Amino acid sequence: MGREGEFNKKLLSIYCNEAQEHLQSISAGLLELEKYPSAERYIGIIEMVFRDAHSLKGASRAVNLGRLERICQSVETVFSAMKRRELLATADLFAILHRSVDAMIDMIPPPGGGKERPGMDDLSEQILGMLTQVLEHKPDQSDRPPLPPAEEVISPADTAEPTPWRKQVSADSVRISIGKMDSLLLQAEEMRAAKLLADQRTRDVVEILAGFSEWDKNWLHLYPTVRDLQRRLEQRDRKAGVRTVTNEERGLLEFFEWMHDRMHQARERFGVLKEAIARDRHNVGLMTDALLDDVRKIMMLPMSTLLEEFPKLVRDLSREQGKEVDMVIDGEEIEVDRRILEVMRNVMIHLLRNAVDHGIEPPGERIRKGKKAKGTIRVTVARLEENRVEVVVADDGAGFDTGAILEAARKRGIVGTSNDMRMEDHDALASLIYRSGVSTSPIITDISGRGLGLAIVKEKIDELGGNIAQETLPGRGASFRIIVPMNWTAFRGILLAVEEQNFIIPTANIERVVRLKREEVETVENKNTVQVGGVTLPLFGLGDILGLSRGGNISSHLMILIVSALDNRIAFSVDGVLSEQEVVVKPFAPQLSRVRNISGATILGSGKVVPILNAQDLIRSAMKSQFEPLSDFPHPDEENKGKRILVVEDSITSRMLLKNILESSGYLVKTSVDGSDGYAMLRQEPFDIVVSDVDMPRMNGFDLTAKIRGDRKLSEIPVVLVTSLDSREDRERGVDVGANAYIVKSSFDQSNLLEIVGRLI
Amino acid sequence: MKRDWEQLHRSLEDMRMRLEPGYGMPEAEKDKVLRSRARLLGRTPGAESVGERIPVMEFSLARERYAAEIQYVREVHPMRSFCRLPCTPPFIVGIINIRGQILSVVDIKRLFGLPEKGITNLDKVLVTQSGTNIFGILVDAVAGMREVAIRDLHPPLSTLSGLQKEYIRGITRERLIVLHMENMLSDKRLVIHEEV
Numbered sequence: 001m002g003r004e005g006e007f008n009k010k011l012l013s014i015y016c017n018e019a020q021e022h023l024q025s026i027s028a029g030l031l032e033l034e035k036y037p038s039a040e041r042y043i044g045i046i047e048m049v050f051r052d053a054h055s056l057k058g059a060s061r062a063v064n065l066g067r068l069e070r071i072c073q074s075v076e077t078v079f080s081a082m083k084r085r086e087l088l089a090t091a092d093l094f095a096i097l098h099r100s101v102d103a104m105i106d107m108i109p110p111p112g113g114g115k116e117r118p119g120m121d122d123l124s125e126q127i128l129g130m131l132t133q134v135l136e137h138k139p140d141q142s143d144r145p146p147l148p149p150a151e152e153v154i155s156p157a158d159t160a161e162p163t164p165w166r167k168q169v170s171a172d173s174v175r176i177s178i179g180k181m182d183s184l185l186l187q188a189e190e191m192r193a194a195k196l197l198a199d200q201r202t203r204d205v206v207e208i209l210a211g212f213s214e215w216d217k218n219w220l221h222l223y224p225t226v227r228d229l230q231r232r233l234e235q236r237d238r239k240a241g242v243r244t245v246t247n248e249e250r251g252l253l254e255f256f257e258w259m260h261d262r263m264h265q266a267r268e269r270f271g272v273l274k275e276a277i278a279r280d281r282h283n284v285g286l287m288t289d290a291l292l293d294d295v296r297k298i299m300m301l302p303m304s305t306l307l308e309e310f311p312k313l314v315r316d317l318s319r320e321q322g323k324e325v326d327m328v329i330d331g332e333e334i335e336v337d338r339r340i341l342e343v344m345r346n347v348m349i350h351l352l353r354n355a356v357d358h359g360i361e362p363p364g365e366r367i368r369k370g371k372k373a374k375g376t377i378r379v380t381v382a383r384l385e386e387n388r389v390e391v392v393v394a395d396d397g398a399g400f401d402t403g404a405i406l407e408a409a410r411k412r413g414i415v416g417t418s419n420d421m422r423m424e425d426h427d428a429l430a431s432l433i434y435r436s437g438v439s440t441s442p443i444i445t446d447i448s449g450r451g452l453g454l455a456i457v458k459e460k461i462d463e464l465g466g467n468i469a470q471e472t473l474p475g476r477g478a479s480f481r482i483i484v485p486m487n488w489t490a491f492r493g494i495l496l497a498v499e500e501q502n503f504i505i506p507t508a509n510i511e512r513v514v515r516l517k518r519e520e521v522e523t524v525e526n527k528n529t530v531q532v533g534g535v536t537l538p539l540f541g542l543g544d545i546l547g548l549s550r551g552g553n554i555s556s557h558l559m560i561l562i563v564s565a566l567d568n569r570i571a572f573s574v575d576g577v578l579s580e581q582e583v584v585v586k587p588f589a590p591q592l593s594r595v596r597n598i599s600g601a602t603i604l605g606s607g608k609v610v611p612i613l614n615a616q617d618l619i620r621s622a623m624k625s626q627f628e629p630l631s632d633f634p635h636p637d638e639e640n641k642g643k644r645i646l647v648v649e650d651s652i653t654s655r656m657l658l659k660n661i662l663e664s665s666g667y668l669v670k671t672s673v674d675g676s677d678g679y680a681m682l683r684q685e686p687f688d689i690v691v692s693d694v695d696m697p698r699m700n701g702f703d704l705t706a707k708i709r710g711d712r713k714l715s716e717i718p719v720v721l722v723t724s725l726d727s728r729e730d731r732e733r734g735v736d737v738g739a740n741a742y743i744v745k746s747s748f749d750q751s752n753l754l755e756i757v758g759r760l761i
Numbered sequence: 762m763k764r765d766w767e768q769l770h771r772s773l774e775d776m777r778m779r780l781e782p783g784y785g786m787p788e789a790e791k792d793k794v795l796r797s798r799a800r801l802l803g804r805t806p807g808a809e810s811v812g813e814r815i816p817v818m819e820f821s822l823a824r825e826r827y828a829a830e831i832q833y834v835r836e837v838h839p840m841r842s843f844c845r846l847p848c849t850p851p852f853i854v855g856i857i858n859i860r861g862q863i864l865s866v867v868d869i870k871r872l873f874g875l876p877e878k879g880i881t882n883l884d885k886v887l888v889t890q891s892g893t894n895i896f897g898i899l900v901d902a903v904a905g906m907r908e909v910a911i912r913d914l915h916p917p918l919s920t921l922s923g924l925q926k927e928y929i930r931g932i933t934r935e936r937l938i939v940l941h942m943e944n945m946l947s948d949k950r951l952v953i954h955e956e957v
Contacts, residue, residue: 186861501845546847588856591865591896593954596848601856601863609844609858620957 008063012109015063017177019108022056024308025049026075027101031311034094035326043083050079056104067124068107074131075100081135096130098315103127178338181298188295189584191288196605198281205274212267219260226256296337296487303381303389304332306341310352314377317356324374325360331381336389337488343460344391344484350457351393351480352377359397359478369475371396387486388466394479399472459616462565463599465491465508493583493602493612496561497576499548502610504583504602509615511562511569513577518556530571532562540622542572546597565615570622585612597621643761644685647671648678648692648704649722658691658722658753665754675699679707682714688761691753694723694730702737709738718760722753812912817939819904820887823870826937828909829898830930833942835888837903843886849953854899857886864888866897867951869940873925891946909939 029049037045057072078097081087107120230253233245311327318325336344360366360375367373380392461468466484493504494513514532521539522529528539539560558573583602588595599614645667649655659669670685672678676699678692690708694701701721708714718740723730734742741756786794817828818837838859843866845855852872856863866886886897914931917938927948930941945951 190861501847548847586858586861586863589862589864589895590893591867591952592846592849592853592856593952594956595846595953596955596957598846598848601844601858603842603858603861607842607858609842609856609863611844611846611856617957624957 012063015059015065016108018059019056019068020105022052022059023101023105023108025052027098027312028308030094030097030101031315033089034091046079046083050076050083053079065107065109067120068104071100071104071107071124071127071131074128074135077135078131087134093134096134100127100131181338185295185299188288188291189586191284191291192584193603193605193607195281195285195288198277198284199605202274202277202281205270205277209267209270209274212263212270215263216267219263223256223260226253229253299338299488300335300486301338301341302332303334303336303341303391304329305338306336306345306348307332307379307381310348310379313349314352314356317353318360318375321356322362323356323360324363325356326374326376328376328378329381330379331383334381334383334389336484336486339488340464340484340486343464344482347457347460347482348379348391348393350454354454355393355395355397355478358401359395359399361398383486384483388483389486391482391484392479393482394477396477399474399476399478400470402472402474462616491583491585492580494561494580495578495604495610496542496574497578498546498574499543500575501548502578502604502608503542503546503613504610505561505563505613506583506615507580509563509565511564514560514562516558516560518558521558530560532560532571535569537562537569537571538622539571539573540625542574542618545572545618545621545625563615563618565619568619568623570619572618572622583612642668643689644668644670644687645757646678646681646687646690648673648675648690648696648701650674650693650696654693654722661753662691662757667757675701675704675707678704682708682717683711687717689718689720689757691720691722691757694721701739702733705734705739706737720753720756720760812910814908814910816906817909818887819907819937820885820898820900820902821904822899822901825870826904826935827869828907828937828939829887829889829942830939831906833889833891833946835890835895837900838886838888838897840884840886848955852951853953857897859886859888859897864895864897865953866899868899869928872928872951889942889946891943894946896946896951909933909937914939 026049029045029052033042033045033049053072053076057069057076060066060068060072075097078087078093082089082093087093103123103126107124233249233253237243237245307329311329314325314327355377360377361369361371363373366375375396377393377395380390380394382390382392384390458468461482461484464484466482468483469481470478471481472478492507494507494510496503496505512532516530520530522531522536524536529536530539531537542561559575559577561572561574561577563570563572585600586602587600597614597617598611599617600612601609602612603609643666645662647655647658647662647669649658649671650673655671655673659671662669670681670687672681674696675692678690679699681687682690690704692701692704699707701723705719705721708717708719719738720741720743721734721739722743731742740760743753743756816831818831818834819826819828821827836859838857840857842858843855844857846853846865849865852868854866854868854871857866858864864886885900885903887900887903888895888897911931913933915933917926917929917932928941928945930939932938
């Protein structure tokens with residue numbers, strides 16, 4: 001790539017960041033405007049969003065993005081009309097403006113590549129059309145909305161109060177890309193190695209000095225003998241009157257003298273060196289600590305960077321579901337390590353989705369219950385002692401449907417039907433909602449219903465070393481209280497040896513380490529178990545679980561770790577437990593997005609890289625391997641062998657794609673070209689599951705599903721609808737006709753489909 | 762001394778005719794010849810005979826010679842602080858610490874499913890990067906930089922499967938396998954994302 005190309009690429013990447021920021025700011029401003037602010041705020045916000053649109057227009061022109069420039073132009077005109085109060089601030093107008101912002105976000109070119117995204121012409125024309133229409137149908141001056149009189153309006157320059165939704169950027173701050181910061185942090189953390197190295201050097205010199213001491217001791221013992229020998233030889237020569245001592249012998253004696261001096265000098269110099277190294281080590285240590293401390297401070301970002309995207313998410317979600325929700329945020333100025341914020345982002349999305357999906361009721365129902373039609377989700381951030389923060393996500397919705405949770409848990413076989421669990425019991429409830437597979441949603445969609453949401457939330461927070469608690473008042477709302485560290489701190493881990501390799505396992509997940517005699521392993525139902533503290537636990541070889549070849553450990557004793565995670569305790573045998581130490585987690589580079597059983601790596605003082613084990617995964621792997629022949633790794637393909645799937649799809653490309661994906665997982669796949677063809681096949685041969693498109697000629701997917709449910713012989717077959725129709729009505733229609741899962745093609749990926757199919761068969 | 766000037770002029774003219782074949786050509790003709798000559802001289806050396814050339818980093822692995830386009834090679838790193846990583850596909854040989862970043866190291870022989878022949882001494886790692894995608898490639902020895910003419914590249918052997926073909930840009934006459942780094946680095950299938 002030429003220099004100019006390189007420059008344009010860089011320019012474009014800067015533009016992308018800038019555009020995101022302006023659009024986020026406009027979006028936040030619109031949300032604020034919708035809350036009927038005071039007249040002066042109204043003008044202040046309009047000024048702000050107007051400027052954002054204007055700057056974005058200029059920036060778009062600079063990088064030759066004509067469409068974005070034109071839309072900005074129109075949006076800018078709309079804002080200025082709103083400022084002059086020529087345009088009524090109606091819900092419709094806001095809807096159009098939100099759509100415009102969304103469209104512009106979509107039009108931003110992908111980072112690192114190319115020009116405007118393709119296929120955006122229609123969208124852009126549509127948006128421009130809507131905006132033009134808005135401007136052309138400006139109400140007459142006489143129709144003007146009753147707004148506060150103009151004299152109350154203060155120009156935004158005079159308002160002392162800074163706008164809360166947009167931090168004032170002071171002149172003494174600069175922008176640095178996250179990539180550069182990450183690299184800085186990595187290098188600063190590497191300085192720790194320099195500190196450890198200096199420690200090693202000090203030890204080396206001390207060892208050399210110890211060697212000198214030994215030399216000294218022996219030499220002091222021999223030195224008098226050397227002197228004596230020298231004297232005696234000289235005396236003999238004097239008596240005899242001739243020189244009997246050869247030059248070589250004299251040389252040898254002189255060498256002893258010389259060495260005596262030299263060794264003492266060397267020893268002294270090593271002593272000085274030792275002092276110097278110790279001083280250097282101390283200084284390097286101080287400097288490294290100070291550097292790391294400062295870099296960590298740089299990594300701290302206000303919570304607002306995490307939270308500012310959520311009001312829009314909540315707004316979009318609630319709109320989609322016909323609900324009205326207000327989002328209130330408190331404590332957004334509190335600073336937290338960016339890496340923790342990144343993990344928290346997923347957690348927050350899950351919790352907010354849950355609150356909108358399951359918490360807040362539709363307006364009608366709320367009014368019936370005597371609540372305000374508009375629900376509220378409140379996110380409160382507070383600083384706690386010991387460098388921890390608390391994030392509370394509370395809604396004023398219906399609270400947990402404890403009956404449904406229990407029912408779902410029973411269905412999944414987590415709670416026996418006879419189990420008389422009292423739902424007032426918070427601990428029992430807690431353990432259920434975080435269990436994966438427990439979902440109260442009647443249908444699996446791509447966003448909710450798989451019962452994984454809270455399980456993932458719990459896992460993420462465990463990873464951060466935090467905890468989560470929940471509270472529910474039936475009919476009055478639910479809240480989740482999360483406590484996480486503010487800094488990305490080191491955690492403590494145990495260094496293990498397994499099949500000649502080293503691993504670290506978080507100390508927090510180790511309940512006990514015990515040494516047992518080999519005879520103490522008992523076989524129960526063809527599975528190995530051990531008795532620890534009066535409890536029988538399943539036993540697995542950690543090497544087997546990790547798929548490492550067996551070196552054949554034949555010692556008479558076993559080293560056993562009791563690992564606890566996901567409400568389970570399992571014993572793992574290892575070859576050795578070496579030490580417990582502080583560990584700094586290093587995430588893997590992007591190619592290793594997620595590795596089974598391993599969450600990252602750390603670097604030991606010696607510079608050695610050691611993988612860190614993921615305790616949750618180990619438990620899952622162990623539970624899975626229970627059903628496999630001993631010391632073999634799970635093969636999902638084997639499980640699926642012989643399961644028959646019918647794919648109903650009219651597009652040949654999609655049909656082949658589905659067939660391919662399913663066959664590569666070991667399923668037997670037959671295809672048919674539309675609903676009636678599929679139905680005919682179902683009547684001829686047995687199938688375990690149907691995967692069907694919705695939009696098809698002759699008989700569509702809804703009708704096919706209804707037909708299957710209506711057929712006495714076929715009614716039990718699970719049906720998965722794969723579709724490009726993503727609307728609430730369609731999803732509900734899917735539920736109505738009796739589909740078991742509904743996957744939207746836009747979010748379609750293999751693992752999603754395979755996972756759902758695997759669950760339903 | 763007497764001189765026959767006439768004679769002298771004639772022989773000079775004769776010599777000039779012999780030396781300059783274009784002498785006496787019409788001006789337009791002369792211009793054409795000169796232009797074509799200028800074009801010929803102004804040409805980049807070798808451009809016509811070999812076409813576009815790409816700079817590559819040549820390396821060897823288990824007796825095979827490979828090359829990666831230099832634009833994707835970030836650095837060559839000694840195989841220190843390397844660690845094998847279980848629970849990953851065979852083509853991931855392990856992880857390595859490069860200035861605090863934990864990178865995965867790929868064995869292209871395993872990736873191509875080629876038989877394990879020859880002894881590797883696992884000496885170096887070629888760090889390759891495109892955008893945010895980055896991984897190391899296992900290397901026995903780095904031979905250095907060279908240029909490869911795109912015209913010289915022949916399609917990979919037909920016995921290779923689709924996957925392997927996508928990752929090989931071509932093979933030169935001297936059996937240097939030029940990798941298609943952009944395809945490798947942007948391939949989602951090479952990203953490990955496995956749940957238990």
